[in-house]
Amino acid sequence: MTSASVYWLQQILNALQLGSIYALIALGYSLVYGILTMINFAHGDVFMVGGFLCFLAATLLGLPFVPTLLLTMTATAGLGVIIERMAYKPLRNAPRVSAIITALGVGLFLENLTLAFYPYPQHVPPLLLNVTWRLGGLALSSLQLIVISLSLTLMLVLDYVVRRTMVGLAMRAISWDKTYVPLMGVPVNLIISITFAIGAGLAGAAGTMYSLAYPVIDPYMGIMVGWKAFIAAVVGGIGTIRGAMIGAYILGGVEIIVVALLPSTYRDLVVFSLLLALIVIRPHGILGAPRAQKV
Amino acid sequence: MKKNLSRFLNLLVLLAAMALVGCGARAPKEETIKIGAIVELTGDMPAVGASSRNAAELAVGALNHAGGIVIAGKRYRVELVTEDNAAKPDQSAAAANKLITQDEVIAIIGPNASLGAIPAAEIAEANRTLLITPWSTNPKTTLDTASGKPKHYVFRACFTDPFEGRVLAGFITGKLGARRAAVLYDVASEAPKSQAELFRQTFERLGGNVVAFETYTTGDRDFSAQLTKIQSAKPDVVFLPAYYNDVGLIAQQARRQGIDGILIGSDAWSSPELVKLAQGAVEGAYFANHYSTDIATPVAREFIAAYQQKYGKIPDDVAALTYDSMGLLFQALKTASAPERQAVRDAMAAISGYPGVTGDIRFTPGSGDPVKSVVMMQVKGGQFAWVTNAAP
Numbered sequence: 001m002t003s004a005s006v007y008w009l010q011q012i013l014n015a016l017q018l019g020s021i022y023a024l025i026a027l028g029y030s031l032v033y034g035i036l037t038m039i040n041f042a043h044g045d046v047f048m049v050g051g052f053l054c055f056l057a058a059t060l061l062g063l064p065f066v067p068t069l070l071l072t073m074t075a076t077a078g079l080g081v082i083i084e085r086m087a088y089k090p091l092r093n094a095p096r097v098s099a100i101i102t103a104l105g106v107g108l109f110l111e112n113l114t115l116a117f118y119p120y121p122q123h124v125p126p127l128l129l130n131v132t133w134r135l136g137g138l139a140l141s142s143l144q145l146i147v148i149s150l151s152l153t154l155m156l157v158l159d160y161v162v163r164r165t166m167v168g169l170a171m172r173a174i175s176w177d178k179t180y181v182p183l184m185g186v187p188v189n190l191i192i193s194i195t196f197a198i199g200a201g202l203a204g205a206a207g208t209m210y211s212l213a214y215p216v217i218d219p220y221m222g223i224m225v226g227w228k229a230f231i232a233a234v235v236g237g238i239g240t241i242r243g244a245m246i247g248a249y250i251l252g253g254v255e256i257i258v259v260a261l262l263p264s265t266y267r268d269l270v271v272f273s274l275l276l277a278l279i280v281i282r283p284h285g286i287l288g289a290p291r292a293q294k295v
Numbered sequence: 296m297k298k299n300l301s302r303f304l305n306l307l308v309l310l311a312a313m314a315l316v317g318c319g320a321r322a323p324k325e326e327t328i329k330i331g332a333i334v335e336l337t338g339d340m341p342a343v344g345a346s347s348r349n350a351a352e353l354a355v356g357a358l359n360h361a362g363g364i365v366i367a368g369k370r371y372r373v374e375l376v377t378e379d380n381a382a383k384p385d386q387s388a389a390a391a392n393k394l395i396t397q398d399e400v401i402a403i404i405g406p407n408a409s410l411g412a413i414p415a416a417e418i419a420e421a422n423r424t425l426l427i428t429p430w431s432t433n434p435k436t437t438l439d440t441a442s443g444k445p446k447h448y449v450f451r452a453c454f455t456d457p458f459e460g461r462v463l464a465g466f467i468t469g470k471l472g473a474r475r476a477a478v479l480y481d482v483a484s485e486a487p488k489s490q491a492e493l494f495r496q497t498f499e500r501l502g503g504n505v506v507a508f509e510t511y512t513t514g515d516r517d518f519s520a521q522l523t524k525i526q527s528a529k530p531d532v533v534f535l536p537a538y539y540n541d542v543g544l545i546a547q548q549a550r551r552q553g554i555d556g557i558l559i560g561s562d563a564w565s566s567p568e569l570v571k572l573a574q575g576a577v578e579g580a581y582f583a584n585h586y587s588t589d590i591a592t593p594v595a596r597e598f599i600a601a602y603q604q605k606y607g608k609i610p611d612d613v614a615a616l617t618y619d620s621m622g623l624l625f626q627a628l629k630t631a632s633a634p635e636r637q638a639v640r641d642a643m644a645a646i647s648g649y650p651g652v653t654g655d656i657r658f659t660p661g662s663g664d665p666v667k668s669v670v671m672m673q674v675k676g677g678q679f680a681w682v683t684n685a686a687p
Contacts, residue, residue: 120341
């Protein structure tokens with residue numbers, strides 16, 4: 001392999017890892033928007049809580065990777081349902097602005113609650129086998145491969161659930177029309193809670209993998225990542241699952257390419273400018289379709 | 296009618312209560328003089344702020360226990376007013392303003408990180424209040440940005456980046472014999488930025504080759520793209536002038552990317568949290584420091600023992616420098632002609648040899664920068680070990 005192709009292969013792996021984590025979080029935004037047409041601004045902080053729960057499971061309970069992952073996903077899924085029941089359900093018929101403000105408030109609450117317990121950045125113990133294999137000039141990190149493959153697996157599972165199960169059918173039905181679907185016997189509240197649980201659970205998985213890949217966690221780490229994942233979801237077409245994934249990998253790819261070609265100072269500038277341009281060209285996102293407003 | 300009467304009575308009661316509030320506070324007080332401290336208690340580097348605050352409180356506590364301080368023939372108790380700047384420039388400026396105008400402190404210690412020290416120093420200089428920063432190495436802290444001349448009211452207890460850069464570059468080319476260096480630094484933070492630039496200049500002047508010069512922004516977590524670039528440039532050493540929270544992530548990702556070169560750090564590495572966060576990835580790395588417990592003088596040993604007794608841990612360089620800053624300030628207060636800001640400042644500038652924990656500190660006329668040695672350290676077995684000293 002030439003050193004140039006090795007270099008670019010390495011960068012592609014970097015992009016896949018970054019994109020995978022963004023994808024897991026972006027899915028949460030898309031799922032919730034699809035079903036409630038509301039942006040869950042607290043989602044980035046749910047991701048952060050996932051990271052801290054992974055830290056707690058690893059340090060206090062001393063669990064290895066798989067139980068930690070499962071425990072964290074379950075706990076964040078529960079957190080998602082609690083947030084939905086307490087903060088969003090009462091405001092379902094309120095003006096959209098109220099729901100947004102509440103979401104921001106929930107996010108701030110999560111950040112400061114975590115800050116109260118952990119004002120210092122914490123180190124997450126290494127739970128994943130971290131071997132670096134050298135192939136030619138390529139450095140393959142087992143951590144990178146696990147993150148990428150695990151994320152893809154979770155996304156495939158989600159895709160299956162949404163397209164091949166009754167729950168998924170109900171989710172898609174509610175996102176299509178919320179007024180008449182309950183008349184067909186669909187338990188709307190239950191399905192909404194399940195949606196939040198799935199979205200939050202995926203964010204919890206993202207938080208776990210993120211905190212193992214970048215093992216210094218702090219209460220504000222969800223902010224920037226959350227915003228970028230949200231933008232990824234919008235670029236891909238908010239409300240669509242495939243769109244969230246595509247948008248996230250595009251975002252991760254552009255971030256890595258920009259840093260590879262330009263001084264890293266320009267990264268966020270170029271990334272956000274490109275995304276802005278994409279939105280201008282396709283306002284509904286790449287896979288989003290304009291939805292007719294029923295009168 | 297009844298409503299108006301009851302309202303009037305309410306007003307009378309309220310006024311009476313307000314008048315009585317002042318009565319309780321008239322207890323006789325001894326004379327107190329206030330010193331302000333701006334430290335990074337929350338934010339990116341809380342370990343730095345905690346060390347600094349601990350050392351400041353230790354110094355003030357010891358002084359007050361010994362009877363306080365005598366300024367111009369009168370005895371005073373020292374009160375430490377601590378403000379948190381959350382390791383942010385805007386909050387540093389706000390904290391400085393508050394301490395100077397509201398709390399009316401006679402002088403300020405801190406902030407530690409240059410990103411906060413520079414704005415706070417501007418405020419102090421504008422308000423003619425003495426500010427001494429224990430740990431900020433960026434030359435801009437004591438220089439007036441408009442004229443490029445030294446400020447009058449700002450001092451520091453440590454060496455500056457140009458000297459540190461020279462020492463590190465010399466160490467790498469000399470002791471390590473390395474010729475190819477890569478640099479990765481935070482472009483949004485003052486100290487790492489100036490250290491990276493100065494290192495590059497000095498290293499190239501000594502015949503070295505900077506094969507990669509990469510940046511990131513404060514708060515970034517993923518350095519994989521920059522590290523892949525660095526890895527493909529095949530450096531002998533990688534210079535990382537980052538604060539301890541970033542070093543952990545960068546070092547681990549560097550090893551994961553297959554970067555085997557020696558890591559070199561700046562004085563920002565010196566926190567005991569470094570190894571906790573970076574673990575094995577920094578083993579064998581070298582960095583610059585302000586003092587080492589391995590070569591402690593009797594003065595230093597006394598401080599280390601007292602700190603350990605009060606806080607249960609070994610003081611790091613931030614603590615040692617803060618302790619020295621307080622010591623310098625007490626010295627200035629003692630020799631000042633009056634408990635006024637200008638007099639204290641003049642007394643500080645006149646200090647010609649203060650035996651501090653971090654070495655002998657003296658200020659040359661017209662400069663707020665003392666002449667100090669760099670202490671080179673290595674991470675061995677997860678501990679900091681002293682390697683050598685470099686004097687200017």
